[in-house]
Amino acid sequence: MSEKILVPVLGESITEATVAKWLKKEGDTVQADEAIVELETDKVNLEVPSPIDGVLSEINSKDGEVVEVGALLGTISQNGAQLSEKIIITKVEPKKVENNVVSLEIEKKMPKAFEEPEKEEPLVLTNEVKEEESNSLNKNN
Numbered sequence: 524m525s526e527k528i529l530v531p532v533l534g535e536s537i538t539e540a541t542v543a544k545w546l547k548k549e550g551d552t553v554q555a556d557e558a559i560v561e562l563e564t565d566k567v568n569l570e571v572p573s574p575i576d577g578v579l580s581e582i583n584s585k586d587g588e589v590v591e592v593g594a595l596l597g598t599i600s601q602n603g604a605q606l607s608e609k610i611i612i613t614k615v616e617p618k619k620v621e622n623n624v625v626s627l628e629i630e631k632k633m634p635k636a637f638e639e640p641e642k643e644e645p646l647v648l649t650n651e652v653k654e655e656e657s658n659s660l661n662k663n664n
Contacts, residue, residue, distance in 0.1 A: 526574045528596040533564055539591045540564045542584050551579050553599060560596055577601040 533540055543561040553559055558570035559579060573579075580600040584590050 525580065525598050525600045526577070527598055528559065528571060528574065530562065530590050530592050530594045530596060531569075531571060532592055533562070533567060533569070537564050537566060537592070539589055542586055542588050542590060542596070543568070544586050545582060546570070547579050549579055549582055553577060553579055562590075571596065573599055575599055575601050 530540060540562040541564070543563045545560050547553055547559045553573040553576070555574065555576050556572045559573050560571045562569055562571060577599040579597060581598040583595045583597050590596065
């Protein structure tokens, strides 16, 4: 899931602002309510916070650009969700069916970087001591 970063309402008569500077760059991890971009007007300067925890995935308005209230500044992806939507097609195999019609089955597979990690057994502490035989340990004694 991704969330848009929009230019907030700046004041009663203020309709536009200038992007002063980005405090984060594309790919940076951000926390909810963390300041990510500074906007300037002739009456007010303000920092725009991140609406959610995630990764700053896209910057649409560069430093120095004039933006209107409600304009898109950038996008934040929550937990890399935007990236995980990309699916890699790994193989296509034709299959013959009746009347010489060929159908294709496409196997879709998530990139390995976005797969859920395998569950590991939790570490359980016991009073049991295991002695390991090692030449380097015996030489030091």
